[in-house]
Structure formats: structure tokens, C-alpha cells
Amino acid sequence: MHIDHLDHLVLTTTDPQSCIDFYTRVMGMSLETFGNGRQAFRFGNQKINLHVRGREFEPKAHLPVPGALDLCFIAVEPLDEVIAHLRQSNWPIIEGPVARTGATGKIRSVYLRDPDLNLIEISEYPSGG
Structure with missing residues (x-):
């Protein structure tokens, strides 16, 4: 068996409106x-399914727990445009920009x-990376 890619993951929230x-x-x-009124955040070919704490869908x-994801x-x-957008959205950056290692490189x-x-x-690969 070989895994190709991640299809979706599930995020548990205590405050669905703030999360949305x-x-x-x-x-x-x-x-x-989607099905039975469930909600998800879609980006690219992936999605994050949303569960509300205490009202999770089975199986789970x-x-x-909220706050356990990284x-x-x-x-x-x-990334400079991302930083400008975060500032415009009044959302605090707690660290960075910093150099890290992603799945396929720096x-x-x-x-x-x-x-x-x-x-x-939130990250960027260097040009051509």
C-alpha cells in the first residue's frame, strides 16, 4: 500500500461562527x-471538515479537542502578500517570517x-521550488 495525498482532515471547534x-x-x-448539513472549508483539491465540540459526527x-492541530x-x-493580508485582516502573526523545512524542501x-x-x-517555497 502507498498513500498518494491527503484528501481531508477534521477540525473540531467550540465556536463555529468564529471558525468560519x-x-x-x-x-x-x-x-x-454537504451530506446531512455538514460543513467543510475547501481549498485546492482538499478540504477541512468542521465538527462542533459535543456535536461531532460519527465516527470521530x-x-x-479544539486547539490540538498544527x-x-x-x-x-x-508570503509578503500573505503578511499584508493578515495585517489588513487584523489577525496577529505570532512568529515569522522564518525559514523552515516543508515536505519537499525549504x-x-x-x-x-x-x-x-x-x-x-502559512508558507511559500522559494521561486522555482
Whole structure:
């Protein structure tokens, strides 16, 4: 068996409205509703399914808790444009820009937290990377 790519992951939130605001307004993802009124944030060919704490869909993680994720996203725009957008959105950057290592090489990243305090890393690969 070989895994090709990640299709989706599940994020558990305590405040769905703040979570939706962050992932749509700040992160630029689109909100979609699918089977049985479930919601997800779509970006590229992936999505983040949304669970509300105490009202999770089955089956679920053994201990679904808000604030336990550490996610890294590669931005379409240059990181300097991402930083300008975050500032315009009044969303604080807690670290960066800093040099890191991504799945396929060196990246440049900034870190922030979503409303549930998950760590969000937004990155760019160097030109041609």
C-alpha cells in the first residue's frame, strides 16, 4: 500500500461562527455544505471538515479537542502578500517570517493561531521550488 495525498482532515471547534470567519475571511477558503448539513472549508483539491465540540459526527477521533492541530498551508501568493493580508485582516502573526523545512524542501513561513488556538503555519517555497 502507498498513500498518494491527503484528501481531508477534521477540525473540531467550540465556536463555529468564529471558525468560519477565520477560515473563509482570513485564510480565503470557501465554505461548503454537504451530506446531512455538514460543513467543510475547501481549498485546492482538499478540504477541512468542521465538527462542533459535543456535536461531532460519527465516527470521530478518540479524543476530538479544539486547539490540538498544527497545520502548514502553502500559499498561492508570495508570503509578503500573505503578511499584508493578515495585517489588513487584523489577525496577529505570532512568529515569522522564518525559514523552515516543508515536505519537499525549504520554505519561508509565518505562524498564527485560529480562534480555537490551533497553530497555523502559512508558507511559500522559494521561486522555482
